[in-house]
Amino acid sequence: xxxxxxxxxxxxxxxxxxxxxxxxxxxxxxxxxxxxxxxxxxxxxxxxxxxxxxxxxxxxxxxxxxxxxxxxxxxxxxxxxxxxxxxxxxxxxxxxxxxxxxxxxxxxxxxxxxxxxxxxxxxxxxxxxxxxxxxxxxxxxxxxxxxxxxxxxxxxxxxx
Amino acid sequence: xxxxxxxxxxxxxxxxxxxxxxxxxxxxxxxxxxxxxxxxxxxxxxxxxxxxxxxxxxxxxxxxxxxxxxxxxxxxxxxxxxxxxxxxxxxxxxxxxxxxxxxxxxxxxxxxxxxxxxxxxxxxxxxxxxxxxxxxxxxxxxxxxxxxxxxxxxxxxxxx
DNA sequence: TTAACTGCAAACGTTTTGCAGGCGG
DNA sequence: CCGCCTGCAAAACGTTTGCAGTTAA
Numbered sequence: 577x578x579x580x581x582x583x584x585x586x587x588x589x590x591x592x593x594x595x596x597x598x599x600x601x602x603x604x605x606x607x608x609x610x611x612x613x614x615x616x617x618x619x620x621x622x623x624x625x626x627x628x629x630x631x632x633x634x635x636x637x638x639x640x641x642x643x644x645x646x647x648x649x650x651x652x653x654x655x656x657x658x659x660x661x662x663x664x665x666x667x668x669x670x671x672x673x674x675x676x677x678x679x680x681x682x683x684x685x686x687x688x689x690x691x692x693x694x695x696x697x698x699x700x701x702x703x704x705x706x707x708x709x710x711x712x713x714x715x716x717x718x719x720x721x722x723x724x725x726x727x728x729x730x731x732x733x734x735x736x
Numbered sequence: 737x738x739x740x741x742x743x744x745x746x747x748x749x750x751x752x753x754x755x756x757x758x759x760x761x762x763x764x765x766x767x768x769x770x771x772x773x774x775x776x777x778x779x780x781x782x783x784x785x786x787x788x789x790x791x792x793x794x795x796x797x798x799x800x801x802x803x804x805x806x807x808x809x810x811x812x813x814x815x816x817x818x819x820x821x822x823x824x825x826x827x828x829x830x831x832x833x834x835x836x837x838x839x840x841x842x843x844x845x846x847x848x849x850x851x852x853x854x855x856x857x858x859x860x861x862x863x864x865x866x867x868x869x870x871x872x873x874x875x876x877x878x879x880x881x882x883x884x885x886x887x888x889x890x891x892x893x894x895x896x
Numbered sequence: 897t898t899a900a901c902t903g904c905a906a907a908c909g910t911t912t913t914g915c916a917g918g919c920g921g
Numbered sequence: 922c923c924g925c926c927t928g929c930a931a932a933a934c935g936t937t938t939g940c941a942g943t944t945a946a
Contacts, residue, residue, distance in 0.1 A: 602900060602945050624935070636903045641936060658818065661911080662935070677866045688860045693853070697875055700848050705880030706837045713873045715857055720865030762920055762925060784910075796928045801911060821910070821936080 588615045588652055588669055595650035606635045610643045614653065615667065620685050622662045657714050659683055675712075679719035686719065748775045748812050748829055755810035766795045770803045774813065775827065780845055782822045817874050819843055835872075839879035846879065 586594070589611050593603050613629060614621070627640035644665065647653045654668040657678055664685070673694065677686040693713065701708040717723075746754070749771050753763050773789055774781070787800035804825065807813045814828040817838055824845070833854065837846040853873065861868040877883075 600900085604901065604945070606902070638904080638937080639902060642901090660934095677861060677864055677868075679866075680869070686864055686866065688864065690856055690860060692856060696850055696852060700850060701837060701875065701877065704837055704846055704848065705883075706839075706846065706875075707878040707883040708837075708875055709840070709877040711873065711875045713871065715861065715866075715868055715871040717861065717869040718867040723865075723867045760925085764920070764926065766927070798912080798929080799927060802926090823910095 588667075591669055592647065592650055592652060595646075595652075601646070606639045607643055607646075609633050609635050610640065611647070611652075614647065618667055618671065620656065620664050620666045622659075622664055624662060654710070654712075656712060657685065675715070677715045677717065677719070679722055680716055681718055681722040684719050684721075748827075751829055752807065752810055752812060755806075755812075761806070766799050767803055767806075769793050769795055770800065771807070771812075774807065778827055778831065780816065780824050780826050782819075782824055784822060814870070814872075816872060817845065835875065837875045837877065837879065839882055840876055841878055841882040844879050844881075 589608065592607070592611050596603055596607075610626075610630060613626065613633070623641055623644050626644065627637050630640045631637075644653070648655070648665070650669075652667070652669045653665045655663045656666045656676060657664040659678075672689065674687045674689040675693070677688060678684075679686075693711075697708060697711055700706075749768065752767070752771050756763055756767075770786075770790060773786065773793070783801055783804050786804065787797050790800050791797075804813070808815070808825070810829075812827070812829045813825045815823045816826045816836055817824040819838075832849060834847045834849040835853070837848060838844075839846075853871075857868060857871055860866075
C-alpha cells in the first residue's frame with residue numbers, strides 16, 4: 577500500500593510533465609486532474625471506472641481514455657491484466673516490480689514479487705537475441721476464500 | 737511444430753467430444769470442422785482469422801466464435817496474448833507448456849519453455865493459499881531482427 | 897499567436913445475442 | 922421428439938476519432 581517502498585526522485589505529476597515536454601505536449605487542468613486521480617490511491621483500475629470518477633471533475637470520457645494512453649506511454653502506469661474484456665491498469669512508476677495471482681471466481685488480484693523471474697527471463701531473452709523491455713505475468717486460479725467450500729453453516733470449518 | 741512432443745492419449749477431436757458429453761452438448765458438422773481447422777496446424781491464431789477460413793467451409797461467424805469459446809473451456813486452446821485488440825489463441829492440449837517473447841515492433845511470438853517458472857509459481861501460490869490453475873506470461877521487447885538498426889547503409893553507426 | 901487540447905457525438909472493430917428454423921441423439 | 926444448434930442481422934461492448942471551439946505557452 578505504501579508508496580515509500582521505492583524511492584521516487586520526482587512525483588508522478590512531475591514525471592508526467594517531463595514526458596509531456598519531450599513530446600511537445602501540454603500540461604492541462606484535465607491532465608493534472610487525471611494524474612491526481614490515478615495516483616490518489618494505489619488501486620488497480622479500469623479505464624471506464626476512472627472515466628466515471630473523472631466525470632465528477634469535469635473531464636470527459638475521451639480525454640480520460642486519451643490520457644490513460646499517455647500515462648502508459650510515459651511509463652507511469654501499465655496494463656497488468658484483463659478482466660471481462662477490460663484492461664486493468666496499475667501504477668508502474670514508483671512501485672516495485674511485481675505480478676499477480678488472479679482469482680477466476682471473485683476477480684481479486686493478489687500481488688506477489690518473485691525476483692528470480694526477472695533474471696530467468698533476462699537469460700531466456702538473451703538466448704534469443706531478444707531485447708526484453710518488460711513482462712506481464714498473470715497466474716490464474718482460485719483465491720483461498722473462493723476455493724474453500726461454501727459455508728452454508730457459519731461454523732468453524734476444520735475440514736480439509 | 738510436431739505434435740508428438742507430448743504423448744496424447746486421445747485426439748483433440750476425441751477430447752472435445754468427451755467435453756461436449758459432460759456438458760450435454762452435441763458434436764455437429766460445424767464443431768468438427770472447427771476442431772479440424774484449428775488443429776490442422778500448430779500456429780497461433782485469432783478468432784477473426786479462423787472465422788474467415790471457416791467461411792469457406794460453410795461455418796458462420798457466430799458458430800466460429802461460440803466454438804472457440806467452447807474449445808477454450810474444454811482446455812484445448814488458450815489465449816496466449818493480445819495483439820491490437822484481438823486475442824491470440826494457441827493449442828493447449830497436446831502441446832508442452834511454454835510462454836512467449838512478443839516483439840513490440842513486428843508482433844512475432846517466440847516460444848520458450850522455462851520449467852522453473854511452474855515450480856516458482858506453485859510455491860508462491862501455496863504461500864497465498866491460492867489454487868493455481870494456469871498462467872499467462874508475456875515478455876515484451878524487440879526481437880533480434882527488429883532491434884538491429886535498419887540496414888539502409890550497412891555501416892557502423894556510432895551516433896547517439 | 898498557434899499548435900495542441902477539449903467535449904461531443906458519431907464511428908469503430910470485435911464479439912455477443914435474439915430469434916426462427918434445423919437437426920443430433 | 923426434445924432440446925441443443927445454426928445462420929442471420931442486429932446489438933453490445935469498450936475504445937477511438939473527426940470536428941469545431943478553447944487554451945497553454
